Amino acid sequence: MTSSIPPSTKRRLRQQNLAARRVSSFRNSRQKDFIIRSRRAIRWLLPGLVVKRWMLASGLGLLLALLGASIWADLKPIYWMIETLIWVLGLITTFLPRSITGPLVLMFGAGLLLWGQSRSFGSIQQALAPDKETVLVDALRAKSKLNRGPNIVAIGGGTGLSTLLRGLKRYSTHITAIVTVADDGGSSGVLRRELGVPPPGDIRNCIAALSTEEPLLTRLFQYRFSGGGGLEGHSFGNLFLSALTAITGNLETAITASSRVLAVQGQVVPATNVDVRLWAELENGQRIEGESAIGQAPSPIVRMGCLPEHPPALPRALDAIANAELIVLGPGSLYTSLLPNLLVPEIVDAIQRSGAPKLYICNLMTQPGETDGLDVSGHLRAIEAQLASLGIGKRIFSAVLAQDDMAPSPLVDYYRERGAEPVRCDGGELMAQGYEVMQAQLQGVRQTATLRHDPRSLALAVMRFYRKYKRD
Numbered sequence: 001m002t003s004s005i006p007p008s009t010k011r012r013l014r015q016q017n018l019a020a021r022r023v024s025s026f027r028n029s030r031q032k033d034f035i036i037r038s039r040r041a042i043r044w045l046l047p048g049l050v051v052k053r054w055m056l057a058s059g060l061g062l063l064l065a066l067l068g069a070s071i072w073a074d075l076k077p078i079y080w081m082i083e084t085l086i087w088v089l090g091l092i093t094t095f096l097p098r099s100i101t102g103p104l105v106l107m108f109g110a111g112l113l114l115w116g117q118s119r120s121f122g123s124i125q126q127a128l129a130p131d132k133e134t135v136l137v138d139a140l141r142a143k144s145k146l147n148r149g150p151n152i153v154a155i156g157g158g159t160g161l162s163t164l165l166r167g168l169k170r171y172s173t174h175i176t177a178i179v180t181v182a183d184d185g186g187s188s189g190v191l192r193r194e195l196g197v198p199p200p201g202d203i204r205n206c207i208a209a210l211s212t213e214e215p216l217l218t219r220l221f222q223y224r225f226s227g228g229g230g231l232e233g234h235s236f237g238n239l240f241l242s243a244l245t246a247i248t249g250n251l252e253t254a255i256t257a258s259s260r261v262l263a264v265q266g267q268v269v270p271a272t273n274v275d276v277r278l279w280a281e282l283e284n285g286q287r288i289e290g291e292s293a294i295g296q297a298p299s300p301i302v303r304m305g306c307l308p309e310h311p312p313a314l315p316r317a318l319d320a321i322a323n324a325e326l327i328v329l330g331p332g333s334l335y336t337s338l339l340p341n342l343l344v345p346e347i348v349d350a351i352q353r354s355g356a357p358k359l360y361i362c363n364l365m366t367q368p369g370e371t372d373g374l375d376v377s378g379h380l381r382a383i384e385a386q387l388a389s390l391g392i393g394k395r396i397f398s399a400v401l402a403q404d405d406m407a408p409s410p411l412v413d414y415y416r417e418r419g420a421e422p423v424r425c426d427g428g429e430l431m432a433q434g435y436e437v438m439q440a441q442l443q444g445v446r447q448t449a450t451l452r453h454d455p456r457s458l459a460l461a462v463m464r465f466y467r468k469y470k471r472d
Helices: 007-043 052-072 076-085 087-095 098-128 136-147 158-168 186-195 201-210 215-222 236-248 251-261 315-322 334-343 345-353 376-389 410-417 427-432 455-471
Strands: 152-156 175-179 267-270 277-282 287-289 301-307 326-329 358-361 399-403 436-440
Touching: 052 098, 152 158, 152 334, 158 175, 158 201, 158 334, 158 455, 175 201, 175 315, 186 201, 186 236, 201 215, 201 236, 201 251, 201 267, 215 236, 236 251, 251 267, 267 315, 277 334, 301 334, 301 376, 315 345, 326 455, 334 345, 334 376, 358 376, 358 455, 376 399, 376 427, 399 455, 427 436, 436 455
Parallel strands: 152 175, 152 326, 175 267, 326 358, 358 399, 399 436
Antiparallel strands: 277 287, 277 301
16 A cells, blocks of 8 residues: 655645755856856957957056156166066166166057057947947947937837838937838738738838948848849848748747847837738728728728737837837828727727827828828827727827928929828917927928928937926
């Protein structure tokens, strides 16, 4: 017969085993950390860094300079001891007085020190600021300024979000772009249908916008094939992200790997990892599905949703919002780039809980088939209606940034001929509704072929809003 073990003994044995595993895990973790630190230290001894030799030269120069000073000051206990080790120096001091030997050794040591330091800084500059026109101190100051920048979360998609990111990266390295993944048109739509991967187009644009790598590599990522049968219309970056998604198993990991390749300043996060499909109910009672169809709606849009309903948000997106010092929505297509992000309830809840200032950036022009006839108030009403459909009656974006009065121009007339109008902003009406209104020349001062936000002008206006909030 086998004797049964009392339950109290079993519990004690389980607790002992658990404690032993914890101790073993802790020891293994400590050992791994020690090995990693040791390997990092050893890497400093490897050849090819072009720093060690000049640091050694600087150290030798410092010693010689101190020796020269001690000889000159007639600190005999110091330089006599060294003279016994360096017989050449003792021979020199025998024939030359210390008033000459000391300054000579001091100047030689100082020269060797300065030479070693200048070459060391040259090697460091080559690593931090490869551009020969960039001074090392300027590169270090710029890096320090960016590291002190605020934690910014920019939410949206399309061209508008990438334009904003291109400007914001001049002010901070702590940028998180939360991007919609509802696109079903163009190259992204084809890859989504044929490979079953999330649409990579908007994500690709944001990665390229935040990249600090060589311009040639960024151009390669944005390159679009103009021929080649099945390749025609696809961009290299879309194919690259789709292949990485298939290899790594999910889009989030693929974005992280691509961000390392392009040295992205910040992070790009999909709003959700679920394959969502948009739908919209129109004023005429019609229901249409698909992001590309919604962008050409034949009637004003009344309500939007997605399938599946209530898609989950990625933890990285929620963490970024929780730690944000500034949250920005837009610019971008209202119904196909901005509101799809607000169909993720967890993102809306996180924005609502955040104490950071929240700014909505309105478009410059209306979009035919999507926002016909809408002014800034109309855009805000659409956002509030979307939130109300989620059961949120309280507005979460209480400040708006809009274009100042746009001067007549042939470019504006060109857009009018195609059904677009400048988005009118009635600041007094918005302030009466409780909104904080900021207007600026967001399209820049240079003449361009399209009426779009200028990255620098837009980012400058956003940072002015943030600084004003900090002062208040």
